[in-house]
Amino acid sequence: MRQSPVGRWRLRDAGVEFAVFDAGLACCAIETSGAFAGRPDLFEAAEGSLPVDSQFLVVSGTVTDALRPSLLGLIEQLGPSTKIISFGSCANTGGPYWDSYSVTKGVDQVVPVERYVVGCAPTPDALVAAVLELAGS
Amino acid sequence: MIEIAAGAWAGELARHKGAGLIFFDFLTAIDGPNGLRVVVRLTRPDGGGAVLLATRPEGPLVPTAAGVYAGAAWHERETAEMFGIVFVGHPGLERLLLPPDFVGCPLRKDFELASRAVGPWPGGAQVGGTRRAAPAGIPVGWAGADG
Amino acid sequence: MARGGRRQRGYRLVGPALMADLHAMIGLDPAACTSCLICVRECPVWCISLAWHDVPEPDSDPRRPRTKAVLDEFTIDFGVCMFCGICVDACPFDALAWNQGLVTGVERGELRAGIDELAAWWPNGS
Numbered sequence: 325m326r327q328s329p330v331g332r333w334r335l336r337d338a339g340v341e342f343a344v345f346d347a348g349l350a351c352c353a354i355e356t357s358g359a360f361a362g363r364p365d366l367f368e369a370a371e372g373s374l375p376v377d378s379q380f381l382v383v384s385g386t387v388t389d390a391l392r393p394s395l396l397g398l399i400e401q402l403g404p405s406t407k408i409i410s411f412g413s414c415a416n417t418g419g420p421y422w423d424s425y426s427v428t429k430g431v432d433q434v435v436p437v438e439r440y441v442v443g444c445a446p447t448p449d450a451l452v453a454a455v456l457e458l459a460g461s
Numbered sequence: 462m463i464e465i466a467a468g469a470w471a472g473e474l475a476r477h478k479g480a481g482l483i484f485f486d487f488l489t490a491i492d493g494p495n496g497l498r499v500v501v502r503l504t505r506p507d508g509g510g511a512v513l514l515a516t517r518p519e520g521p522l523v524p525t526a527a528g529v530y531a532g533a534a535w536h537e538r539e540t541a542e543m544f545g546i547v548f549v550g551h552p553g554l555e556r557l558l559l560p561p562d563f564v565g566c567p568l569r570k571d572f573e574l575a576s577r578a579v580g581p582w583p584g585g586a587q588v589g590g591t592r593r594a595a596p597a598g599i600p601v602g603w604a605g606a607d608g
Numbered sequence: 609m610a611r612g613g614r615r616q617r618g619y620r621l622v623g624p625a626l627m628a629d630l631h632a633m634i635g636l637d638p639a640a641c642t643s644c645l646i647c648v649r650e651c652p653v654w655c656i657s658l659a660w661h662d663v664p665e666p667d668s669d670p671r672r673p674r675t676k677a678v679l680d681e682f683t684i685d686f687g688v689c690m691f692c693g694i695c696v697d698a699c700p701f702d703a704l705a706w707n708q709g710l711v712t713g714v715e716r717g718e719l720r721a722g723i724d725e726l727a728a729w730w731p732n733g734s
Binding site for chain 1: 630632652653685686687688689690691710711712713714715716718719
């Protein structure tokens with residue numbers, strides 16, 4: 325299974341292409357890492373300088389206050405056309421650590437989120453579903 | 462857990478190290494019902510012979526373990542910022558994890574987690590009346606803890 | 609939240625043979641709930657809240673009139689929920705249950721599921 329921080333995928337039936345960046349901050353990164361490579365029935369890798377219809381950043385894991393500046397730097401680098409998907413309870417609201425002294429209570433406290441994927445951790449297919457909804461539109 | 466007076470702390474650590482417990486597992490603090498204790502776990506390199514030593518700070522002061530076990534330096538930096546303990550003789554007691562503008566000692570029991578202390582507990586509503594309930598795990602004395 | 613949970617858009621959304629017991633969605637049987645608040649209190653992250661009102665019990669002896677709790681609202685904040693299942697286990701009336709579905713399509717403001725949605729997510733055939 326090929327895993328990369330930047331995955332470019334093509335949806336087989338529809339030809340829709342998208343690129344997924346994963347800010348794998350904590351345990352949720354385990355679920356996101358194989359989400360698209362694990363569904364060869366749906367996706368094939370898109371290589372080379374193909375036009376990318378959609379570009380997504382998945383925030384998977386706890387956003388600690390200490391790491392937040394680095395995450396914001398990454399988001400700024402990716403540019404405003406990148407849609408942000410909040411994956412898992414930590415990225416959604418702070419999750420189990422909502423009361424912590426060192427956790428940002430959801431990535432939407434600092435950046436606009438396009439979609440929330442519910443779960444702790446959500447399944448890889450939950451991410452696939454979220455990306456399909458956004459890529460198709 | 463073996464209680465040791467603060468004055469004998471470094472000496473006892475050295476004695477255990479000399480007796481073969483050369484693996485410094487961790488140093489941390491416990492904020493218990495009778496106050497703070499600093500706790501150290503030592504083992505042999507094979508993991509056996511584990512010993513748990515504890516001492517109570519005098520005021521905020523505890524002698525450093527870094528003179529005996531160099532690896533204790535970072536543990537003491539973290540324990541200092543989390544519990545407000547000052548390790549006397551430490552080579553450089555700066556913050557390890559907390560940002561420079563952080564106020565308070567977060568792992569002390571009297572450090573209120575604002576989310577739990579201030580926000581209304583959804584379990585506070587009562588069916589039919591007079592029985593009061595307090596949220597589990599929230600120390601009495603935090604703002605919202607009287608049910 | 610989700611327009612019903614498992615969205616069929618021509619794709620099989622739950623992967624093959626991987627999810628024998630998928631703990632990703634919790635349903636409520638409002639008729640079984642007595643507003644005892646045990647799930648609310650046991651939830652480690654305080655993500656459940658409910659509201660009820662009391663109505664007189666018609667058959668009660670007038671010398672000792674009794675009331676019955678009627679559930680008005682039941683909300684689970686699935687943005688905070690850890691899917692630990694403590695609420696499902698703790699309910700003495702089995703009013704909460706796992707649904708083998710997947711919540712999708714969540715936009716801002718849709719992380720909380722109210723009583724109607726939770727009732728719709730009560731697993732069929734259970």
